[in-house]
Amino acid sequence: MMKALAMEFYKTRRRRVWAIVAALIFVQLLWGIWAARNMDTRDLQQGWMFCLYQFPALNSIMMPVIAAVVASRLSDVEHKGQALKLLETVVSPGRLFGAKFLCGTLYMLAVVVLQLLVIVFMGYAKGFEGGVPFDKLLYYLLFTTAVNLTILLLQQVLSLLFVNQMVSFSVGLIGGLAGLFSMFLPQDLGRFLLWGYYGVLMLVRMDWDRDTRIVDYYYVPADWTGFIILAVMFCTIYMIGRTLFVRKEM
Amino acid sequence: MSDIITTSGLCKQYGKVLRVKDLDLSVPEGVVYGFLGPNGAGKSTTMKMILGLVKPTAGTIDVFGRRVNSRSRLAILKEVGSLIESPSYYGHLTGGENLKIISTLKGVPEKDIDRVLQIVRLENQKGKKVGHYSMGMKQRLGLACALLGDPKLLILDEPTNGLDPSGIQEMRELICLLPQQYGMTVMVSSHLLSEIDQLATNVGIISKGELVFQDSLPTLHEKSGRSIAVRTLNNEAAAKVFGEQEISCRIEKDCLLLPELADKELAGYISLLFERHIGVVRIEERRKSLEDIFLELTGTAVSL
Numbered sequence: 001m002m003k004a005l006a007m008e009f010y011k012t013r014r015r016r017v018w019a020i021v022a023a024l025i026f027v028q029l030l031w032g033i034w035a036a037r038n039m040d041t042r043d044l045q046q047g048w049m050f051c052l053y054q055f056p057a058l059n060s061i062m063m064p065v066i067a068a069v070v071a072s073r074l075s076d077v078e079h080k081g082q083a084l085k086l087l088e089t090v091v092s093p094g095r096l097f098g099a100k101f102l103c104g105t106l107y108m109l110a111v112v113v114l115q116l117l118v119i120v121f122m123g124y125a126k127g128f129e130g131g132v133p134f135d136k137l138l139y140y141l142l143f144t145t146a147v148n149l150t151i152l153l154l155q156q157v158l159s160l161l162f163v164n165q166m167v168s169f170s171v172g173l174i175g176g177l178a179g180l181f182s183m184f185l186p187q188d189l190g191r192f193l194l195w196g197y198y199g200v201l202m203l204v205r206m207d208w209d210r211d212t213r214i215v216d217y218y219y220v221p222a223d224w225t226g227f228i229i230l231a232v233m234f235c236t237i238y239m240i241g242r243t244l245f246v247r248k249e250m
Numbered sequence: 251m252s253d254i255i256t257t258s259g260l261c262k263q264y265g266k267v268l269r270v271k272d273l274d275l276s277v278p279e280g281v282v283y284g285f286l287g288p289n290g291a292g293k294s295t296t297m298k299m300i301l302g303l304v305k306p307t308a309g310t311i312d313v314f315g316r317r318v319n320s321r322s323r324l325a326i327l328k329e330v331g332s333l334i335e336s337p338s339y340y341g342h343l344t345g346g347e348n349l350k351i352i353s354t355l356k357g358v359p360e361k362d363i364d365r366v367l368q369i370v371r372l373e374n375q376k377g378k379k380v381g382h383y384s385m386g387m388k389q390r391l392g393l394a395c396a397l398l399g400d401p402k403l404l405i406l407d408e409p410t411n412g413l414d415p416s417g418i419q420e421m422r423e424l425i426c427l428l429p430q431q432y433g434m435t436v437m438v439s440s441h442l443l444s445e446i447d448q449l450a451t452n453v454g455i456i457s458k459g460e461l462v463f464q465d466s467l468p469t470l471h472e473k474s475g476r477s478i479a480v481r482t483l484n485n486e487a488a489a490k491v492f493g494e495q496e497i498s499c500r501i502e503k504d505c506l507l508l509p510e511l512a513d514k515e516l517a518g519y520i521s522l523l524f525e526r527h528i529g530v531v532r533i534e535e536r537r538k539s540l541e542d543i544f545l546e547l548t549g550t551a552v553s554l
Contacts, residue, residue, distance in 0.1 A: 249305065
């Protein structure tokens with residue numbers, strides 16, 4: 001498996017997959033700087049919660065697109081040069097599927113880790129009140145990665161099964177918009193939509209007072225039921241997707 | 251000579267159409283086996299089934315005496331090189347990088363890359379992106395990939411497709427070289443009879459999914475029996491004369507076709523025609539061409 005994984009990274013040479021990751025982090029950093037430019041004392045008191053609320057909202061629209069692009073970049077190389085019919089004579093399709101997913105996983109994991117660094121950087125730079133909430137950030141890392149990987153997996157299955165990458169791009173774009181929209185609906189509705197899980201698994205909720213126009217953030221317990229449903233979705237997509245890919249005839 | 255590939259009752263059905271029907275192939279060791287058939291006859295499907303890229307609907311495949319199935323497939327394919335239809339490549343990587351991917355996955359030492367590049371005469375193009383290669387160069391790179399690890403068996407599906415005449419000649423020379431210099435068995439498919447005639451030592455002809463001929467090339471040539479064409483001024487009367495002499499003959503266009511006869515015997519019959527006042531205007535020896543045999547076997551016009 002390590003050889004197959006190493007070759008997946010080797011194949012992405014000159015494909016600049018990392019550039020997509022860098023671009024996303026750069027945009028989020030710019031947004032962070034812009035959003036935090038006029039923070040008053042009250043805002044600084046809730047700074048960490050502000051980040052843990054706003055970043056999942058940003059993720060719900062940006063991450064599905066990033067997952068679609070990463071999965072497509074990794075799978076498209078095989079379609080373009082009709083490489084699968086050669087590759088599958090030297091490596092089993094199941095292993096190839098796994099290696100490709102692991103490769104994409106590392107890119108998506110890098111996105112979340114860099115995002116956490118941006119949050120911590122913002123916290124120190126603006127002087128958010130209180131210490132770094134490491135436990136909350138760890139939950140954020142776990143939940144965001146889990147949603148990212150489930151979406152990446154779906155995108156990889158589509159990108160490998162359909163030569164035309166517009167199919168997977170369309171799913172990524174529509175899913176992202178639906179995910180963002182679901183954040184404004186009752187939470188239980190979000191559970192029916194994979195892309196809605198950035199909102200379902202959020203650790204912070206917002207209370208907006210219509211009269212005073214004051215926003216209050218507060219922590220909520222982690223939604224482990226939602227996490228388990230997501231894990232079931234992941235396993236289902238993995239089993240179905242892998243089987244379809246392995247059975248696909250060249 | 252043992253068989254490297256044997257298939258028994260091999261079938262492949264797509265929807266309701268049986269694309270390959272009860273195929274019993276035998277590819278002996280150390281030969282260039284030409285797999286000939288018109289477009290859509292089932293050549294690529296058969297080769298893909300041998301490589302495990304397509305699952306047979308029925309039948310068995312043995313390669314190196316081992317049954318090919320999902321468990322044994324990759325272990326068997328370690329000794330097999332393949333080039334199926336168009337070459338597989340990563341256009342954004344160089345020729346050397348493409349070969350590195352396959353050699354690493356195949357577990358072949360990296361130094362083998364230079365060896366195979368030399369065989370296909372691409373050593374000077376190693377650092378060039380494959381996207382910038384010509385079709386002939388891509389095809390040669392595909393052959394280089396197949397040669398990695400010095401396999402005992404090469405499966406090449408229409409390797410000259412899309413090449414210009416000089417590229418075709420070069421590829422043919424390369425393929426002919428492999429059994430002699432490296433002791434490989436080569437199974438090469440083509441819809442071009444002339445190509446198989448130049449390349450192969452053994453031939454299998456497939457038509458509409460069925461194997462209609464399988465033997466050595468000289469045996470195929472032997473099928474092209476000779477006949478004698480006699481043109482007279484009255485073919486019907488001449489046919490009657492030959493009938494009286496118990497010589498089977500048939501009228502074809504403006505000639506009488508006789509079986510091969512000894513010179514003396516033929517001279518006697520021609521004298522007889524003169525005695526009956528039937529003017530003989532032409533006598534020629536005819537040989538059934540390979541194209542005629544192919545047409546007879548497949549019922550499809552041959553591509554030259």
